[in-house]
Structures are given as C-alpha cells and as structure tokens.
Amino acid sequence: MQKKNIIILIALYIAATAITYGTISVLHKSQSSSSVADQKASDQFVADSTDASKLITIKPGEAKDQQCPLNGKKYTASEAAAWGKRRPLAVMIENHPDARPQSGLSRADLVFEAMAEGGITRFMGVFYCDVQTEDVTLAPIRSARQYFWELASGFNRPLYVHVGGANTPGPANALGHIGDAGWNGQNDMNQFSIGYPTFVRDYNRLGGSKDLATEHTMVTSTEKLWAVAQKRNWTNIAPVINPKSTSSDWKDGYKPWAFQDGTPSQGTVNKISFTFWSGYTDFSVEWDYDAATNTYKRVMAGQPHIDQNTKTQIQVSNAVVMFAEEKGPIDEHKHMLYTLAGTGKALVFQNGKAVTATWSKTDREGELTFLDETGAPLKFVRGETWISLVSATDKITY
Numbered sequence: 001m002q003k004k005n006i007i008i009l010i011a012l013y014i015a016a017t018a019i020t021y022g023t024i025s026v027l028h029k030s031q032s033s034s035s036v037a038d039q040k041a042s043d044q045f046v047a048d049s050t051d052a053s054k055l056i057t058i059k060p061g062e063a064k065d066q067q068c069p070l071n072g073k074k075y076t077a078s079e080a081a082a083w084g085k086r087r088p089l090a091v092m093i094e095n096h097p098d099a100r101p102q103s104g105l106s107r108a109d110l111v112f113e114a115m116a117e118g119g120i121t122r123f124m125g126v127f128y129c130d131v132q133t134e135d136v137t138l139a140p141i142r143s144a145r146q147y148f149w150e151l152a153s154g155f156n157r158p159l160y161v162h163v164g165g166a167n168t169p170g171p172a173n174a175l176g177h178i179g180d181a182g183w184n185g186q187n188d189m190n191q192f193s194i195g196y197p198t199f200v201r202d203y204n205r206l207g208g209s210k211d212l213a214t215e216h217t218m219v220t221s222t223e224k225l226w227a228v229a230q231k232r233n234w235t236n237i238a239p240v241i242n243p244k245s246t247s248s249d250w251k252d253g254y255k256p257w258a259f260q261d262g263t264p265s266q267g268t269v270n271k272i273s274f275t276f277w278s279g280y281t282d283f284s285v286e287w288d289y290d291a292a293t294n295t296y297k298r299v300m301a302g303q304p305h306i307d308q309n310t311k312t313q314i315q316v317s318n319a320v321v322m323f324a325e326e327k328g329p330i331d332e333h334k335h336m337l338y339t340l341a342g343t344g345k346a347l348v349f350q351n352g353k354a355v356t357a358t359w360s361k362t363d364r365e366g367e368l369t370f371l372d373e374t375g376a377p378l379k380f381v382r383g384e385t386w387i388s389l390v391s392a393t394d395k396i397t398y
Contacts, residue, residue: 054223054227055133055134055135055223056078056079056081056082056132056133057078057133058076058078058079058133059076059078062076062077062078063076063077064076065077066079066080067256067259068083068109068128068129068130069128069129069251069254069256070088070109070110070126070128070129070256071109071110071129071130071382071383071384071385072256072257072259072260072380072381072382072383073129073130073382073383074382075129075132079129079132079133082132083128083129083132084236085235085236085237086128086226086229086235086236087157087158087159087187087229087234087235087236087240087250088109088126088127088128088155088158088159088250089125089126089127089128089158089159089161089189089222089225089226090124090125090126090148090151090152090155090158090159090160090161091104091124091125091126091127091138091141091161091162091225092122092123092124092141092142092143092144092145092148092161092162092163093105093122093123093124093125093138093139093140093141093142094116094122094123094140094141094142094215094216095113095116095120095121095122095123095283096120096215096216097282097301098210098212098213098216099140099212099215099216100300101206101305101306101307101308102123102139102140102307102308103136103137103138103139103140103205103219103307103308103309104125104127104136104137104138104139104222104307104309105123105125105305105307105314106307106309106310106312106314106315106384107127107130107131107134107136107307107309108125108126108127108130108384109126109127109128109129109130109384109385110125110126110384110385110386110387111123111124111125111126111316111384111385111386111387112124112126112148112151112387112389113285113386113387113388113389114145114147114148114276114336114338114388114389114390115276115277115326115328115336116142116143116145116335116336117329117333117334117335117336118277118328118329118334118336119276119277119279119280119283120280120283121276121283122142122145122148124148124151124152125138126152126155126158127222130384131222134222135221135222135223135224136221136222136309137219137220137221137308137309138161138219138220138221138222138225139202139205139217139218139219139220139308140205140215140216140217140218140219141161141162141163141191141199141218141219141220142162142163142215142218143162143163143164143165143166143174144160144162144164144165144166144174144175144178144190145165145166145172145174145335145336146166146171146172146173146174146177146335146337147336147337147338147340147389148174149174149177149178150340150364151340151368153181153364153365154361154365154366154367154368155250155254155367156242156243156244156245156250156251156252156253156254156365157183157186157187157240157241157242157243157250158187158250159187159189159225159226159229159234160178160183160187160188160189161189161191161220161225162189162190162191163190163191163192163199163218164190164191164192165178165190166333166335168331168332168333168335170330170331171330171337172328172330172331172335172336172337175190181364182241186234186240186241187234187240189225189228189229191218191220194228197224198220198224198225198227198228199218199219199220200218200219200220201214201217201218201219202217202218202219203217205217205219205308206308235248236248236249236250236251237249243365244365254367255367255369257369257370257377257378257379257380258377258378258379258380259379259380259381259382260379260380260381260382261381261382262294262317262350262351262381262382262383263294263351264291264292264293264294264351264352265291265351265352265353266291266352267289267291267351267352267353268352268353268354269289269349269352269353269354269398270288270289270352271286271287271288271289271398272285272286272287272296272319272321272349272354272396272397272398273285273286273287273396273397273398274321274388274390274394274395274396274397275394276388276390276394281301281302282301283300283301284300284301284302285298285299285300285388286298286299286300286302287299287316287319287349289349289352290315291352293315294317294351294352294381295315295316295317295383296315296316296317296318296319296349296386297313297314297315298313298314298315298316298319298386315384316383316384316385316386317350317380317381317382317383317384317385318348318349318350318380318381318383318384318385318386319348319349319350319386319388320346320347320348320349320370320385320386320387320388321346321347321349321387321388321390321396322344322346322359322387322388322389322390323344323345323346323390323391323392323394324338324339324340324344324389324390324391324392325338325339325344325391325392326338326390326391326392327339338389340361340364340368341361341362341363341364341366342360342361343358343359343360344358344359344360344392345357345358345359345392346358346359346370347396347398348370348378348380349398350380350381351381354398355372355373355378356373357370357371357372357373357378358370358371
C-alpha cells in the first residue's frame with residue numbers, strides 16, 4: 001500500500017512538472033510571438049503614416065495672421081481652426097544617452113527640461129500649434145514626474161502623455177497625485193491605459209545604430225494621440241474639466257505670454273553653458289547664438305543636439321534658465337522635487353542678449369508667468385521656447 005502511494009505521488013509530481021514547464025513554454029512562446037509581432041509593427045511605425053485625409057491642408061496664399069497662444073508664431077486660419085478643436089499634448093520624452101537622439105523636440109511649441117532622477121534629465125514637450133499639418137513622431141516616451149505634471153497643470157488640463165510614472169508614496173508620487181486630481185478618465189494619456197498601436201516599442205527607432213534597451217524604445221505620434229483623445233471625447237469642445245472656467249476650452253481662463261518679433265543682433269551673449277549635476281557631463285548644456293537666424297542652437301554633452309526626425313540641430317527663439325528650490329534624491333528611486341508654487345529668478349536669452357526675469361506660479365494649477373526687470377510681462381520672441389529648470393544655487397556661464 002505504501003509503495004502504491006509513493007508511485008502515485010511520483011506520478012503526480014511528474015504531471016505537475018510537465019504542466020508547469022508546459023505553461024512556461026506556452027507563455028514563453030506567447031511572449032516571443034508577441035515580441036515578434038510588436039517588432040514587425042514597430043518597423044512600420046514611421047512608414048505607416050496617418051491617413052492623409054485626416055490632416056488639414058492650407059489653402060494657396062492663405063494668410064498667416066493667427067497667433068499661437070503657446071509660441072506666439074503666426075499661422076493660417078486653417079491651422080487655428082484645427083488646434084481650436086484640440087487640447088495641447090504635454091509629452092514626457094527621455095534623455096538617457098543611450099536613447100539619443102530623440103524624435104520631435106524641434107517641433108514642440110515649448111519644452112521643459114529638468115532632472116528625473118539624480119543627475120539624469122528629462123523633457124516635457126508641449127505640442128499644439130506647430131504640428132497641425134503633419135503627423136510628428138515622438139520618442140522615446142517615458143514616465144511621469146511630479147514637477148513636470150505640476151508644470152503641465154498650468155495649461156488647464158492638457159493631454160498628459162507618459163508611460164507610467166513615479167509611484168512611491170510621498171511627495172514624489174506623480175501617479176497617485178494625478179489620480180487624486182481627477183485627471184484619470186479626463187485627460188491623462190498613460191500608455192498603460194492606451195497601448196498598441198498608438199504606442200509601439202520600436203527597437204529600430206535609431207536605424208540600428210544602437211542596441212536599444214526596452215525602456216528607450218516607446219514611440220507614438222501627435223496624430224495618433226489626438227485620435228485617441230477624439231475617440232475618448234477628450235477634445236477642446238467636449239466636457240473636459242477646466243479648473244478655471246465652466247467652459248471645456250482649455251484657453252478659456254488661460255492668459256498667453258506676451259510675444260514680440262525677433263530683432264537679430266550681433267549679440268552681447270553668444271554662448272550659454274551650465275550643468276544640472278556636478279560631474280554629470282552627459283547632460284551638460286550649451287546654447288550657441290546664431291545671429292543669422294536669431295536662434296539659439298542646442299549643444300548637449302559637447303555635441304549638437306539633433307532631432308532624429310529631421311537630422312538637424314535643435315534651435316529655439318528663447319532659451320530660459322529657471323532657478324527653483326531643488327530637493328533630492330528623496331527616496332530609494334533617486335526621485336527629485338522642485339518647489340514650483342511661489343516665485344524665483346530666471347535668465348531669458350533672446351535676440352543675442354540676457355534678460356534677468358522673475359517667474360511665478362501661484363499653485364499647481366496656476367500658470368507659469370515671467371516678468372522682466374521693470375516688472376512688466378516679459379515678451380518672448382515668437383518661436384519655440386526651451387525652459388531648463390535648475391537648482392537655485394547652480395551657476396550659469398554666459
């Protein structure tokens with residue numbers, strides 16, 4: 001009897017083992033198939049562009065007399081009509097050296113730059129006016145951080161685009177705070193809740209020039225994101241919560257910055273340089289003034305900062321250094337924090353000159369505003385603005 005029981009136990013063990021390994025094998029095969037399918041899809045991401053019929057066309061000779069509320073540039077009435085039905089995209093884009101060059105940053109109306117973890121910087125591009133006639137590839141998309149979300153909040157609930165985010169309990173808990181603020185189901189475009197084919201893992205996004213780790217491969221595009229927003233009724237004419245107004249229009253209650261035409265000069269300030277973290281030269285920044293275009297060309301880690309989409313160097317009309325109280329790393333994940341409710345100093349580089357300014361933001365949902373040395377609203381030069389958020393004690397050389 002005892003021998004029979006032993007035989008039964010052995011048989012059960014063998015069966016269980018076979019089932020276990022069979023399950024693992026099936027899962028592995030399933031994951032492999034999924035990876036292959038995902039890879040094939042990713043190879044087609046850029047080639048399979050959005051249906052051209054969904055993109056607007058500009059009428060021949062159409063005047064550019066509509067000012068963008070974010071970058072101050074003038075666009076056609078056709079473009080203004082298109083953006084009037086949409087909400088801005090505030091998109092998290094990473095900056096690990098292995099992920100460079102990024103796609104899309106040169107087409108943002110506005111870019112914010114700050115540290116994501118100790119020493120490593122990240123970007124949030126705000127895309128709205130400049131991308132209405134083209135489906136612009138954006139990559140690589142990364143996770144949310146508390147202070148980027150606070151900056152995004154100043155635009156009356158834009159579509160916040162990210163892949164997960166910091167979720168350690170405490171002040172850096174971006175995902176928790178986003179949920180507490182009611183953004184889920186309203187305007188939070190977390191890849192976890194959207195997935196393929198809007199977001200694709202493209203291991204060939206740099207054309208095979210680098211072996212990319214998975215975290216550097218997430219790709220999407222402006223039109224794909226706005227298509228999801230349309231499907232979810234998260235448009236600018238739908239009942240999305242606007243904290244400053246009963247209107248769903250994000251611009252209702254939003255006061256655009258003051259803008260001016262550029263006045264190129266030979267420049268008294270031709271080079272600006274700074275680092276975010278002592279010893280981390282991979283993230284050091286230089287801006288070189290080009291009087292011929294009245295723009296600042298971006299250099300990072302000693303190399304021209306290239307947009308992968310255009311293969312050209314990023315250049316902006318306004319390069320801003322914004323000083324704020326910096327805390328961190330504050331937890332085991334090396335998360336950082338910046339105090340953004342209040343006021344602080346800023347340096348605004350435009351027209352080949354440096355302007356000393358003061359920034360202010362009343363609270364999380366308050367707009368970020370800038371005053372010049374006389375206390376009047378600072379006038380930004382029409383075009384892309386890039387704001388680098390640094391410690392109040394950091395040294396800027398110019």
